[in-house]
Amino acid sequence: MSKQMTGAKMVVQALKDQGVEVVFGYPGGAVLPIYDELFLQNDIRHILVRHEQGAVHMAEGYARSTGKPGVALVTSGPGATNAVTGLTDALMDSIPIVVLTGQVPTFMIGTDGFQEADTVGITRPCTKMNWLVKDTAKLSDTIHQAFHVATHGRPGPVLIDIPKDVQFATADYVPAEKAKISHYQPRTEGDRDQIARLVELIESAERPVFYTGGGVINSGPRASQLLRELVAETNFPITSTLMGLGSYPASGKNWIGMLGMHGLYEANLAMHGCDVMINIGARFDDRITGRIKDFSPRSKKAHIDIDPSSINKVIRVDVPIVGDVTKVLEEVLRQWRARGSKTDQRGLSQWWKQIDEWRAVKCLAYKNSTTTIKPQYALERLEALTKGMDRYICTEVGQHQMWAAQFLGFEDPNRWMTSGGLGTMGYGLPASIGVQIAHPDALVINVAGEASWLMNMQEMGTAMQFRAPVKQFILNNERLGMVRQWQELLHGERYSSSWSESLPDFVKLAEAFGCKGIKCDDPKDLDDAIMEMIRYDGPVIFDCLVEKHENCFPMIPSGKPHNEMLLSADAEAFRSGAVLV
Amino acid sequence: MSALNIKKGSTSHSAYDLRSANSEVEASHTLAVIVENEPGVLARVIGLFSGRGYNIDSLTVAEVDHTGHRSRITIVTRGTPAVIDQIEAQLKRMVPVHEVQDLTAEGPSVQRELALVKVKGKGDHRIEALRLAEIFRANVVDSTLESFVFEMTGTPEKIDAFADLMRPLGLVEIARTGVAGLKRGA
Numbered sequence: 045m046s047k048q049m050t051g052a053k054m055v056v057q058a059l060k061d062q063g064v065e066v067v068f069g070y071p072g073g074a075v076l077p078i079y080d081e082l083f084l085q086n087d088i089r090h091i092l093v094r095h096e097q098g099a100v101h102m103a104e105g106y107a108r109s110t111g112k113p114g115v116a117l118v119t120s121g122p123g124a125t126n127a128v129t130g131l132t133d134a135l136m137d138s139i140p141i142v143v144l145t146g147q148v149p150t151f152m153i154g155t156d157g158f159q160e161a162d163t164v165g166i167t168r169p170c171t172k173m174n175w176l177v178k179d180t181a182k183l184s185d186t187i188h189q190a191f192h193v194a195t196h197g198r199p200g201p202v203l204i205d206i207p208k209d210v211q212f213a214t215a216d217y218v219p220a221e222k223a224k225i226s227h228y229q230p231r232t233e234g235d236r237d238q239i240a241r242l243v244e245l246i247e248s249a250e251r252p253v254f255y256t257g258g259g260v261i262n263s264g265p266r267a268s269q270l271l272r273e274l275v276a277e278t279n280f281p282i283t284s285t286l287m288g289l290g291s292y293p294a295s296g297k298n299w300i301g302m303l304g305m306h307g308l309y310e311a312n313l314a315m316h317g318c319d320v321m322i323n324i325g326a327r328f329d330d331r332i333t334g335r336i337k338d339f340s341p342r343s344k345k346a347h348i349d350i351d352p353s354s355i356n357k358v359i360r361v362d363v364p365i366v367g368d369v370t371k372v373l374e375e376v377l378r379q380w381r382a383r384g385s386k387t388d389q390r391g392l393s394q395w396w397k398q399i400d401e402w403r404a405v406k407c408l409a410y411k412n413s414t415t416t417i418k419p420q421y422a423l424e425r426l427e428a429l430t431k432g433m434d435r436y437i438c439t440e441v442g443q444h445q446m447w448a449a450q451f452l453g454f455e456d457p458n459r460w461m462t463s464g465g466l467g468t469m470g471y472g473l474p475a476s477i478g479v480q481i482a483h484p485d486a487l488v489i490n491v492a493g494e495a496s497w498l499m500n501m502q503e504m505g506t507a508m509q510f511r512a513p514v515k516q517f518i519l520n521n522e523r524l525g526m527v528r529q530w531q532e533l534l535h536g537e538r539y540s541s542s543w544s545e546s547l548p549d550f551v552k553l554a555e556a557f558g559c560k561g562i563k564c565d566d567p568k569d570l571d572d573a574i575m576e577m578i579r580y581d582g583p584v585i586f587d588c589l590v591e592k593h594e595n596c597f598p599m600i601p602s603g604k605p606h607n608e609m610l611l612s613a614d615a616e617a618f619r620s621g622a623v624l625v
Numbered sequence: 626m627s628a629l630n631i632k633k634g635s636t637s638h639s640a641y642d643l644r645s646a647n648s649e650v651e652a653s654h655t656l657a658v659i660v661e662n663e664p665g666v667l668a669r670v671i672g673l674f675s676g677r678g679y680n681i682d683s684l685t686v687a688e689v690d691h692t693g694h695r696s697r698i699t700i701v702t703r704g705t706p707a708v709i710d711q712i713e714a715q716l717k718r719m720v721p722v723h724e725v726q727d728l729t730a731e732g733p734s735v736q737r738e739l740a741l742v743k744v745k746g747k748g749d750h751r752i753e754a755l756r757l758a759e760i761f762r763a764n765v766v767d768s769t770l771e772s773f774v775f776e777m778t779g780t781p782e783k784i785d786a787f788a789d790l791m792r793p794l795g796l797v798e799i800a801r802t803g804v805a806g807l808k809r810g811a
Contacts, residue, residue, distance in 0.1 A: 168669055169676050173720040176664065193720055227661070228720050353714035356707065 052077035058187035072119025074146025077211035094502040098474035100130020105478030121159030136465025140199035172200030188223035197230030234367030249320035250391030258287030259325015263369035270373035283311035294453030309407035316606035338605035423451035440496030443525035470499030550587035565589035649705035683803035746795035
């Protein structure tokens with residue numbers, strides 16, 4: 045039963061067929077027919093953003109917090125080029141989003157028409173796949189394909205460029221179930237023999253560590269469940285990348301904290317000293333490995349990843365397993381249990397003793413103050429006052445992001461939205477709106493730095509218009525904190541352009557947007573101020589004036605191995621001189 | 626910060642790990658990539674090579690299955706074994722890529738290139754060019770009183786050798802197709 049309709053109507057119909065409830069977008073000449081169709085229906089909600097970059101980050105926040113693909117709709121030319129940062133961000137962090145762009149009519153393509161850009165050319169390297177649809181008859185099929193590609197295999201952003209005449213023309217609509225079956229069917233089952241080798245490694249390991257990443261979260265809630273079973277039954281220590289936080293609960297007894305450049309001392313030393321490393325859905329990013337040739341020199345490494353190109357890309361592994369984390373962990377548990385659930389208990393208890401010694405270093409210790417709010421203290425209080433609430437956390441990029449990862453605890457997957465791979469300042473505010481739209485009753489907090497936050501602050505207008513009560517918790521040190529830290533430690537204290545001059549008055553700014561502004565600069569007032577932020581029924585801009593020169597520790601400078609970590613002078617071990625192992 | 630001996634004022638540290646290039650030996654590999662023949666597919670494949678810093682020594686592409694809309698791209702590239710593995714994995718995960726064969730690594734293969742070689746000359750040079758062309762089994766496809774265009778197929782090495790011999794005899798221009806290759810056997 046094919047049904048004739050215009051390309052514009054097809055777009056809306058295909059989105060409905062794909063279960064899309066929300067579209068983040070911004071209209072313009074080349075997408076007006078689609079906006080006309082959106083106007084004539086009530087199933088899909090459109091969230092009008094203030095800048096197309098915001099639309100894509102909102103779609104990312106929506107996708108990360110729900111596990112469903114996020115959708116953005118923007119016009120041709122500048123609309124499409126403004127979406128590029130968000131697309132690249134989603135590509136680096138494997139976030140499934142579908143971006144629809146308008147294009148000048150097919151007969152004008154190549155003539156340098158008004159608001160024409162070579163969108164598929166520009167976005168080819170920053171999408172998993174993109175399409176320019178020149179024929180309305182192929183439009184619905186292409187949209188269904190796009191959703192398939194975005195959500196299968198390693199997830200990622202896709203883009204469909206739709207010329208305006210294709211939106212006006214009429215053709216048969218192809219429903220999702222009748223769409224051409226895509227040849228893109230990545231492997232999801234792990235190789236059983238390789239899994240058997242991993243099981244042997246689990247049985248014989250004396251100093252094992254699970255190193256988990258965003259792949260566990262992308263694989264769905266069942267993957268986190270299986271991971272928790274495997275950790276509980278093996279009693280192995282587990283660390284995670286920035287992207288993987290929440291797949292294993294921070295309160296879990298085997299949790300040794302985040303690893304990497306600003307990871308915990310015990311996590312990085314466990315990675316360095318382990319004899320068996322089991323990488324589940326992480327990709328040996330350079331912020332994780334430090335100097336490659338000294339990375340975990342004595343370990344056998346297993347790597348579970350759905351993307352074959354992630355395996356052996358940076359670090360050579362002994363047991364490569366290409367597959368979906370859920371399916372692979374099911375098979376790992378099945379084989380290991382069938383062989384009697386064995387581990388090296390003696391080795392393991394020694395290993396835990398060693399890890400506990402590293403833990404005693406208390407690498408996150410900092411010198412608190414009664415007069416100035418320390419950023420770490422602000423996050424400790426935020427954690428204490430919001431723990432147990434139905435809470436989602438977003439961040440911008442920089443010191444505050446690392447402190448948030450260190451001081452906030454995540455109990456479940458999909459609760460932590462941060463720009464990991466690309467490190468996009470300006471991600472957090474729009475992402476928090478995307479999360480709030482998906483979870484209207486939840487407490488959504490964007491932990492921000494004042495510099496990052498200003499990059500997309502126009503989206504407060506979106507938050508107000510759509511009554512998204514997002515809480516913008518800005519740790520304001522009047523500096524580009526992470527840049528300042530590198531300049532202090534590595535560039536001879538030459539603070540080149542790293543201070544935030546001419547900052548706005550954030551309380552007045554909040555008033556100008558029509559939301560609530562709170563300013564706090566005294567540790568004694570902080571708890572009350574945070575509670576006021578939580579209780580306020582609407583968006584809040586919280587200007588938390590913090591210590592200006594605080595550095596984020598631990599820190600592994602680039603190109604250094606895990607065991608050459610900089611610790612805060614306040615960490616216990618630094619005083620006793622036991623920093624290096 | 627004594628643990629690291631990072632001196633104040635030091636500028637030798639980078640935000641990235643500046644490693645020296647991998648010292649492993651590079652080798653030439655011929656890859657056959659079967660792709661969906663859709664707009665932009667060649668740009669996508671080439672973009673992967675330029676974006677990730679891989680080499681392309683030669684490249685040929687044509688649709689080989691008109692009903693199934695499949696094209697065959699043959700790429701000659703260079704790299705260490707790890708880089709070649711990575712290129713193959715990166716190609717395989719691209720959505721429009723159906724199959725990737727490493728003709729160099731996966732057993733014996735036939736690899737051929739076609740060249741058109743224009744040689745200008747008179748007298749002895751002209752006779753010598755024609756004689757050498759016969760030895761190389763090159764055909765004359767165009768002739769004037771003072772020039773030939775030879776057509777020849779062979780391995781890239783054979784074409785290089787022919788071009789080297791023609792240079793002193795008046796080689797003016799050469800057009801090469803790049804390598805096409807197939808695995809030997811059934």
